[in-house]
Amino acid sequence: MENDARRYQDIAQELRDHILEKRYQIGDRLLTERQMAEQFCVGRSMVRDAVIMLEVQGFVQVRKGSGIYLLRDPSEQMQPLENDIGPFELLQARQVLEGAIAGFAAAMVTKNDILRMRDALEMENRAINALEANEHNSETDLRDYAGDEAFHRLVAEATQNSVLVQNVQDLWDLRKHSRMWKQLHHRIFDMSYRRQWLKDHQQILAALQSRDAVAARRAMQQHLAGVSETLMTLSDVDDPDFDGFLFSANSLPAS
């Protein structure tokens, strides 16, 4: 019932091996579909399917009437379709990216941005208080992080650059869709962490307000490093189903 190996995937593997064996350089034209079909003893459609696979994965470029060209070295590992990034790896990336964005934002931020960030932090504060009141309800929810998300997005929006805004949004989406984060949400019932994060946010806001790029970047990086620490602490509790998800991550160098 479940034993379906699709043949084009085998042909794609043969093609990758062929590329490595023949030492093709990036930009070279590969064999034509007909030549590959003869060499691998299959029909041309099969070769076409395999080529489409490599094209979707970004290894080759196909140009009608011209040929098939190598774009990337197939020995490089294929991207593991990032739907389950480890939380430490993600937080490390956020330190690099959002740190730089905060630094840039410090040079661009307007009074209106500051006011909106204050609103976001106020919302975050209310969410924490509400959660503390209903402490017996241990079901934390993605919605409880709306203020958190809003603050980080507002920092990006202060740069007035839509690419950076989209970037921060993508990072947040990765977190929201991560299986590992959904596990983590059920563990953060200690509100002291949330209050510490709120303090971090206020410190970032203060640095932005004084237009201090270095301070803003450092505050953002330290905030995310602190979140990473928190995760590490939480992962110390003995629950084998939990620890398995966590990656190791190196700390950022000072720059």
Next chain:
Amino acid sequence: MENDARRYQDIAQELRDHILEKRYQIGDRLLTERQMAEQFCVGRSMVRDAVIMLEVQGFVQVRKGSGIYLLRDPSEQMQPLENDIGPFELLQARQVLEGAIAGFAAAMVTKNDILRMRDALEMENRAINALEANEHNSETDLRDYAGDEAFHRLVAEATQNSVLVQNVQDLWDLRKHSRMWKQLHHRIFDMSYRRQWLKDHQQILAALQSRDAVAARRAMQQHLAGVSETLMTLSDVDDPDFDGFLFSANSLPAS
């Protein structure tokens, strides 16, 4: 002239839309290839190619003799392509992001990374020489930038962080799909720009090799600032069809 659109990609998009519209649940069996072919008014091979694309991306599972089954919600990770980001806005974002990534990479880079970067720059050098030889052929091509792309990706890969690698890849994809670059390819016949960029890359490589984070970040930022300068210069030539979209940066939502 640059008609590289492969039709199966359009059909794959139609199929994604169809899945969303019909509210398929995960695990549901989709329409058969023949039904899709009729519905989308294309041959079955075209549908098969589109299905292979979605299969490679992990959205569907194909079972011979049985049907095509939904594995993941296609609304996840839908690319907001065709956004036509203004080139200056994109280059500004790359200064912020890739600058920070280069700084981080300086702390993580290995000897093997350095060697691969050298290969990429060697490839870039060959491409420039080849283009100079065929100067009468003003048709520059995407594959002429393979070395350039490879270098920037290798810098990200040196961080050993897949989120950062994907990030740089996304930024490059934005550039490749931008209307602006397709036009621009036909304008950069002045190889002095390309040689300057190669020098920039070598300087970044030198900073990485000496593990100097500050120098690496600054070299990357200055490189991208220089590219921005080049664009500005090229936009000074009098061609109204060209100037028009150079300054099409989207402004951010005010609310």
Next chain:
DNA sequence: TGATCAAAATTGGTCAACCAAAATTACTTT
């Protein structure tokens, strides 16, 4: 009534022939 098995229908898999775009070649013109 229920189980079993084989025929029939359905579905994706494969191939070969033909189509159109691009690149190359051969020829003409200057």
Next chain:
DNA sequence: AAAGTAATTTTGGTTGACCAATTTTGATCA
């Protein structure tokens, strides 16, 4: 020679017919 151009070749694109695996149907028998 050099440049232009039309003819030819090469290349991926597309189609329809047929193949093989699976599922469904329904007749058969305990």
